[in-house]
Amino acid sequence: MTRVTWSNKKLRAPIPRKLLKEHVEGKILKTIDRRAKYLLFRMDDGAVMVIHLGMTGKVGLFQQRKKIAKHDHLRIAFNNSMEMRLNDARRFGSVVVWSQKGAEEQERKFSAKEGIEPFSNQFSAEVLYHLASKRTIPVKSFLMQSRIIAGIGNIYANEILFAARVHPQTSVNVLRKRDWQYVIEAAQTILTRAIAAGGTTISDFLNSSGQPGYFQVELNVYNKLGSPCPECTTLIKKEILAGRATYFCSTCQRVLT
DNA sequence: CGGCGCACCTGAGTGC
DNA sequence: TGCACTCAGGTGCGCC
Numbered sequence: 001m002t003r004v005t006w007s008n009k010k011l012r013a014p015i016p017r018k019l020l021k022e023h024v025e026g027k028i029l030k031t032i033d034r035r036a037k038y039l040l041f042r043m044d045d046g047a048v049m050v051i052h053l054g055m056t057g058k059v060g061l062f063q064q065r066k067k068i069a070k071h072d073h074l075r076i077a078f079n080n081s082m083e084m085r086l087n088d089a090r091r092f093g094s095v096v097v098w099s100q101k102g103a104e105e106q107e108r109k110f111s112a113k114e115g116i117e118p119f120s121n122q123f124s125a126e127v128l129y130h131l132a133s134k135r136t137i138p139v140k141s142f143l144m145q146s147r148i149i150a151g152i153g154n155i156y157a158n159e160i161l162f163a164a165r166v167h168p169q170t171s172v173n174v175l176r177k178r179d180w181q182y183v184i185e186a187a188q189t190i191l192t193r194a195i196a197a198g199g200t201t202i203s204d205f206l207n208s209s210g211q212p213g214y215f216q217v218e219l220n221v222y223n224k225l226g227s228p229c230p231e232c233t234t235l236i237k238k239e240i241l242a243g244r245a246t247y248f249c250s251t252c253q254r255v256l257t
Numbered sequence: 258c259g260g261c262g263c264a265c266c267t268g269a270g271t272g273c
Numbered sequence: 274t275g276c277a278c279t280c281a282g283g284t285g286c287g288c289c
Contacts, residue, residue: 012265012284037283055282056267071267090266092283137260146284153282222282243262245281 001029003077011073012054012094019097023047024076036114036150040107046100048107054092060085115150118187123149125180132172132180139175140168141242143183152187154244156194158222160186167253168246169239174256193217221247 004025006015027043034040039059041049051059064083068075074086074095086093098106116122131148132139143149143157152160161168163186166179175183197217220230222245225238229249239246 052283054266054284088266089268090281090283092265094284135259141260144283155282242260244283 001025001027001076002079005075005077007073009073009091011088011091012052013096015074015095016097019099020049020074020095023097023099024049029078035111036117036146037153038110038114043100046103048098048103050094050096050098050110051086052094054088054090054094056090057086057088057093060087113147115146115148117150118152118184118191123184123187125177125184128180128184129175129177132175135173136171138168138241139166139170139172139183140244140246142172143187144242144244151191155219155222156187156190158245158247159190159220162221162248162253163190165252165254167250167255168241168248170256179256221249223247 001024004020006017006020023043024041024047027045027047029041030044031042032039033042037052039051039053041051043049051057053059061082062085064077064081068085069087071089071091072085072087073091073093075083077083086095116127128149132142135142137145140157140161143152143160144154158168160183164179164182166175166183194217221236224236224247227236228234229236229252232249232251234249234251236247237250239248
């Protein structure tokens with residue numbers, strides 16, 4: 001990575017310019033991993049650059065000579081005429097750098113406060129049942145709490161609960177193990193589909209088109225206020241739950257008690 | 258501690 | 274190429 005440049009705006013936090021200069025510029029990018037909704041760019045010396053995309057962030061590969069776009073906040077050039085660009089209109093995203101010295105410890109601490117990965121063995125009816133047993137928050141809020149479960153945002157929380165036929169308002173402590181099993185299966189199916197669509201988005205970036213991935217995923221309830229439920233034709237309802245738009249079918253999704 | 262409300266920001270859409 | 278207003282895919286802080 002031959003050169004790092006940035007805008008003068010801060011994201012969620014100021015861009016760590018000094019650390020990027022010291023630990024990213026001039027280094028060799030070895031692998032890119034993901035934990036929760038964070039991207040981990042690992043240098044071959046052990047340093048790590050962590051990027052979160054917030055609501056509107058996008059990372060793409062571009063020719064260095066291509067004109068920069070409004071809201072490009074970070075550019076990292078490679079030694080082959082390409083560069084990676086982080087574009088983020090609302091600036092809810094973030095960039096953090098762990099130097100090789102403390103990276104392992106920092107990653108452990110970071111990972112410890114992020115929730116269960118939906119494709120891990122921990123994402124089981126047993127585990128979720130126990131985590132939920134003493135809590136009373138609505139199941140939708142529970143699914144969206146990144147400290148408990150990683151990677152499920154508002155759109156997919158809505159879609160998962162529709163697929164599992166669970167009402168978003170249901171208090172988590174009333175779900176039985178078999179309800180959790182439905183939720184888990186729905187989550188894995190829907191996230192798998194979403195990831196497949198996301199893969200298409202990455203290709204679009206290279207082709208300079210740039211369609212957000214979720215337009216390619218078929219949504220059953222999210223943003224479908226007043227549309228007929230695909231299962232029973234009842235009109236989809238919308239309510240605000242914990243400040244977030246919540247869509248559901250009041251026939252298919254019953255509040256458990 | 259758990260649960261909730263709200264702040265952080267820009268842009269798209271809608272109604273007048 | 275107006276203006277005012279609402280809403281948006283996430284996270285984390287402060288308050289009760």
